[in-house]
Amino acid sequence: xxxxxxxxxxxxxxxxxxxxxxxxxxxxxxxxxxxxxxxxxxxxxxxxxxxxxxxxxxxxxxxxxxxxxxxxxxxxxxxxxxxxxxxxxxxxxxxxxxxxxxxxxxxxxxxxxxxxxxxxxxxxxxxxxxxxxxxxxxxxxxxxxxxxxxxxxxxxxxxxxxxxxxxxxxxxxxxxxxxxxxxxxxxxxxxxxxxxxxxxxxxxxxxxxxxxxxxxxxxxxxxxxxxxxxxxxxxxxxxxxxxxxxxxxxxxxxxxxxxxxxxxxxxxxxxxxxxxxxxxxxxxxxxxxx
Amino acid sequence: xxxxxxxxxxxxxxxxxxxxxxxxxxxxxxxxxxxxxxxxxxxxxxxxxxxxxxxxxxxxxxxxxxxxxxxxxxxxxxxxxxxxxxxxxxxxxxxxxxxxxxxxxxxxxxxxxxxxxxxxxxxxxxxxxxxxxxxxxxxxxxxxxxxxxxxxxxxxxxxxxxxxxxxxxxxxxxxxxxxxxxxxxxxxxxxxxxxxxxxxxxxxxxxxxxxxxxxxxxxxxxxxxxxxxxxxxxxxxxxxxxxxxxxxxxxxxxxxxxxxxxxxxxxxxxxxxxxxxxxxxxxxxxxxxxxxxxxxxxxxxxxxxxxxxxxxxxx
Numbered sequence: 001x002x003x004x005x006x007x008x009x010x011x012x013x014x015x016x017x018x019x020x021x022x023x024x025x026x027x028x029x030x031x032x033x034x035x036x037x038x039x040x041x042x043x044x045x046x047x048x049x050x051x052x053x054x055x056x057x058x059x060x061x062x063x064x065x066x067x068x069x070x071x072x073x074x075x076x077x078x079x080x081x082x083x084x085x086x087x088x089x090x091x092x093x094x095x096x097x098x099x100x101x102x103x104x105x106x107x108x109x110x111x112x113x114x115x116x117x118x119x120x121x122x123x124x125x126x127x128x129x130x131x132x133x134x135x136x137x138x139x140x141x142x143x144x145x146x147x148x149x150x151x152x153x154x155x156x157x158x159x160x161x162x163x164x165x166x167x168x169x170x171x172x173x174x175x176x177x178x179x180x181x182x183x184x185x186x187x188x189x190x191x192x193x194x195x196x197x198x199x200x201x202x203x204x205x206x207x208x209x210x211x212x213x214x215x216x217x218x219x220x221x222x223x224x225x226x227x228x229x230x231x232x233x234x235x236x237x238x239x240x241x242x243x244x245x246x247x248x249x250x251x252x253x254x255x256x257x258x259x260x261x262x263x264x265x266x267x268x269x270x271x272x273x274x275x276x277x278x279x280x281x282x283x284x285x286x287x288x289x290x
Numbered sequence: 291x292x293x294x295x296x297x298x299x300x301x302x303x304x305x306x307x308x309x310x311x312x313x314x315x316x317x318x319x320x321x322x323x324x325x326x327x328x329x330x331x332x333x334x335x336x337x338x339x340x341x342x343x344x345x346x347x348x349x350x351x352x353x354x355x356x357x358x359x360x361x362x363x364x365x366x367x368x369x370x371x372x373x374x375x376x377x378x379x380x381x382x383x384x385x386x387x388x389x390x391x392x393x394x395x396x397x398x399x400x401x402x403x404x405x406x407x408x409x410x411x412x413x414x415x416x417x418x419x420x421x422x423x424x425x426x427x428x429x430x431x432x433x434x435x436x437x438x439x440x441x442x443x444x445x446x447x448x449x450x451x452x453x454x455x456x457x458x459x460x461x462x463x464x465x466x467x468x469x470x471x472x473x474x475x476x477x478x479x480x481x482x483x484x485x486x487x488x489x490x491x492x493x494x495x496x497x498x499x500x501x502x503x504x505x506x507x508x509x510x511x512x513x514x515x516x517x518x519x520x521x522x523x524x525x526x527x528x529x530x531x532x533x534x535x536x537x538x539x540x541x542x543x544x545x546x547x548x549x550x551x552x553x554x555x556x557x558x559x560x561x562x563x564x565x566x567x568x569x570x571x572x573x574x575x576x577x578x579x580x581x582x583x584x585x586x587x588x589x590x591x592x593x594x595x596x597x598x599x600x601x602x603x604x605x
Contacts, residue, residue, distance in 0.1 A: 008410055010474040011403060011441025015394030018361060024391045032379070112378045112422075117436065120339055120369035121392035122361045284341040 021123045025131025026138070032108065033101040033139055042100060046093035046143035053086050053151055061158040078155055080248035083170045086148060087242050091181045094140045095210065101139050102189025103202035105132045110281075111197045119284040129190065129278055136186040145178035173245035181238060184267055191274035194281035210234050227258060231266045241267075292317045293444060293476045294338065296502075298347035301330075301337050308333045310500040311347065316478075318493025318507065320470045323480040324587055325497035331480045332372060334497065335448055338478075339369060352443055352476075365394060368437030372448040372480075374429060378422030382413055385421055386436045393440035400439070407435040411465060427458035434465065445469065447479045451486050459486075466490045488583040496590040504590035508583060519551045519562070522575040529569040537561065547574070 016024075033039055059065045060076045109115055118128060152171045156164040188209055196202040217232030230236050241263050243250060292315035301309040309330045323331050336342045338351050340360030349356040351363045377385055383404050390400035390407075408417040411431045416424065421432060430450065437445055450466065451459045467490055470477060481487050487494060488508070496504040523530065524547055531541045531549060540552040551562070559576070566573050 008438065008469060008472050008474070009441075011395065011399070013399050014396065015365075016391075016396060018394075021392055021394070024388070028388050108377050108379050113373060113375045114377045115375075116341075116371045116373075117369070117375040117389065117433070118392065119341070120364060120367070120371070121389060122364040122394065123392055124361070284339075285336055 018122060021121075022127045022131035022134065025123070025128060026134035029105045029132050029135030030138065033104050033135060036100075036104065039097070039101060039104075039139075042093075042097050043143060046090065046097060047147060049086070049089045049093070050147040050151060053082075054154065056082075057151065057155055057158060061155070061160060063160070078159070080167075080170055080246050083148070083152070083174060084243060084246045084248040086151065087174050087177055087246060088239065090144045090148060091178065091238070091242070094144050094178075094181065094185060095207075097143055098136065098140055098185040098189045099203045099206035102136055102186070102206065103193040103196075103199040105135055106190055106193035107197055107199045107202055110194065115282065116284045125279075125282050129282055132190055133186050136189060137182050140182045140185060141178075144182060145175050148174045148178065169247050173242075173247060177238075177242040177245045180241065180267065184234075184238075184271060187271045187274035187278075191277040191281075194278055228262075230258060231262060234270075237263050237266060292350075293321065293352060294478065295350040295353075296347070297349070299334075299337070299344055299349045300346035301333055301342050302345040303333065303342065307345075308500050309337065312349075312497075312500075312502050313347075314495065314502055314505045316493060316495060316505070318476075318491065319473070320466075320477040320479060320491040320493070322487030322491035322494040322508075322583075323478060323497070324482070324484065324487055324494055324583075325503075326591075327482065328499075329497040330500040331482075331497055332448060333500075335369075335446055335478070335480060338446070339364060339367065366443045368440065368442035368445045368475075370430075370433045370437045370445070370447045370450060372452060376421045376429060376432060379420060381418050381420055382408055382424070382432055382435075383417040385432065386417075386439050389436040390439040393442075395440055403439045403441070404435075407439040408432075410438065411435045412461065426453050427455070427461075430454060430458070430462060431465075434462075438469075441474075443475055445475050445477045447477065449481055450479065451481065451483060463489050484583050484587055494583065494586065496587060498591060504586065506586050506590075508586070511586065518578070519553065519559070520577045521549045521551070521562070521573055523547045523549050523566070523571050523573055525566075525571040526569050527571050530566055530571040533565050533569050534562075537565070 056076060057078055059069055060078050109118060115128075119125065123131075149171060152174065189206055192205045192209055193199075193202045196205050211234075214233035214235055217229040219229070220232070221227060221229030237258075240258065241260075244260060294316040296312040296314050299309055299312040300307065312334070323334065325331050333342060337344060338349055338356055340356055340363060344357060352366055354363045354366070356363060377388075380388065383401075386404035386407055387397075387400045390403050391397060395403060405414075405417065408414050411434050413428060413431050413435060416428065421429065424432065430452070434447070434450065437447070447466070451462050454462060463486060466477065466479065469475065470490065477490075479487060479491060492509045493505070493507050495502065496506070527543055527547055527549055531543050534541045534551055537557060538554045539557065542550045544550070553561075559578075562576070563573065565571075
């Protein structure tokens with residue numbers, strides 16, 4: 001083919017490896033997600049708390065600033081509790097971002113019935129989901145563990161006393177906590193977006209999937225007088241998990257004493273349910289039974 | 291080796307058998323896939339692409355097993371689906387580039403080929419517009435462009451003229467003819483429009499209720515019956531018929547002076563007039579008729595058995 005000659009010529013150039021094809025999907029997915037001004041706006045908004053935290057860290061670590069601004073107030077301490085607060089804030093921003101981005105990654109494909117064409121190329125359904133998953137996790141990383149670890153590094157640098165070695169667990173805990181949350185959000189986001197073709201409704205459905213079971217779980221806990229209903233409450237489950245990972249003291253001691261394996265099990269179960277939804281929905285062709 | 295080889299291929303979907311023991315080999319450069327609605331044309335295409343798992347038998351595309359070599363088949367195939375299938379939010383060139391990259395082209399080559407493919411199908415001027423703003427004809431063409439961009443060895447077109455107005459249809463048919471003429475790729479064209487297949491294909495596979503009703507080489511059929519002649523005559527048609535048979539023709543007389551003749555290559559139409567003059571018959575009307583795809587299709591639709599038949603003309 002030639003633009004000028006308008007005739008066809010076969011392609012005999014090099015081709016990329018099969019394993020790189022999901023990265024093509026991820027790259028175009030990122031382009032689609034970040035092509036929206038709303039995405040950029042949300043991402044900027046999500047970084048504002050980090051700037052506030054950065055200022056607080058500066059104040060807490062600078063003796064002169066501490067004296068002038070804080071007037072010797074000892075309340076501001078950079079410890080596990082401080083980082084836990086940061087972690088929770090950023091992770092809830094990640095939920096908002098995921099609710100906006102995930103439908104943009106999948107709904108366009110489903111809405112225009114693009115799956116037959118996409119999957120007629122040498123990518124499998126798994127590769128398709130993997131590509132979208134990578135795009136979503138990278139987007140969410142931008143507002144979660146990346147800024148949090150940058151702030152942790154700053155704290156290590158700014159602390160006037162040896163601080164790093166005694167608090168490495170915070171960094172590991174934040175990273176693992178963010179990773180768990182990102183993976184869960186990505187699974188839920190992609191599953192919801194694959195189920196609901198309309199983007200606005202998919203965004204709403206994403207919040208519903210997180211908060212409606214929480215309400216059901218709270219009712220179940222109250223009516224049945226059991227703590228196990230709280231396992232349906234993703235915000236509580238994640239708060240508990242983050243608190244244990246970072247090693248912060250419990251905010252409300254005795255409120256919930258669910259074992260860690262139960263928390264992990266409910267997250268795995270939710271992820272598997274999302275995989276099942278994706279398996280049912282991401283298909284080149286629908287087969288009508290009967 | 292055939293482009294597509296089917297060996298007792300059976301596909302069951304939703305608890306019912308959609309393709310039932312298809313066996314045959316397609317060697318044509320442009321193969322037409324014909325059949326009434328529900329005959330299994332799209333299911334066969336989807337099976338060749340690996341979208342459906344065969345429940346029995348085997349299918350090979352370009353020598354690759356449809357069950358185990360899905361990725362390699364898709365690498366070598368360009369597919370234009372029947373229904374709307376695109377990403378409306380993308381510009382034409384971005385969409386075609388995206389599809390080319392998914393087929394393994396490096397980004398720079400994919401961009402170059404996307405521009406070329408869009409110019410080739412006639413969408414060069416609108417390549418920066420969002421696909422959602424395209425007309426139906428343009429949407430068909432962009433599906434063709436993305437199928438061509440990575441330079442496939444086999445192009446599968448599922449109802450390529452579906453929903454097109456006569457001008458757009460003619461343009462699509464012309465494009466398909468050009469691709470066929472260029473000769474670097476095979477084509478499998480599914481359609482329920484006999485005219486489209488007749489104009490573009492040299493071999494046809496006719497499906498009926500999930501079975502092969504006929505595999506026919508259209509070109510050979512036409513070549514072997516190029517002297518099939520229908521006439522309306524008056525006078526001594528009996529003597530005319532006897533004389534023509536003596537010259538080596540197959541000849542049949544019908545009511546109303548109608549005479550059908552299949553002439554050997556050695557004879558020409560002039561011999562008809564000479565013979566008519568010699569036997570006292572008059573030719574009132576003469577029509578040279580080629581066996582049409584419609585004849586082949588209609589005969590295949592009458593077929594009910596389990597035998598694959600290479601359809602031939604009636605004597």
